[in-house]
Amino acid sequence: MAKKVVATLKTGSGKNYTKCIKMVKSEKTGAYIFKEDIVLNDQVKDFFAKK
Numbered sequence: 001m002a003k004k005v006v007a008t009l010k011t012g013s014g015k016n017y018t019k020c021i022k023m024v025k026s027e028k029t030g031a032y033i034f035k036e037d038i039v040l041n042d043q044v045k046d047f048f049a050k051k
Helices: 002-009 012-016 041-049
Strands: 017-025 032-040
């Protein structure tokens, strides 16, 4: 699946998007979890700014 996403992002309008991965500490268990999302290049800072 990851290869398909990467191949799609490299062509055409896919260059306007960025795959972001953020590590967040869970309040309930204390373990770290990863949040992944594909956002527009303009919204990358907003993705990392919000909790």
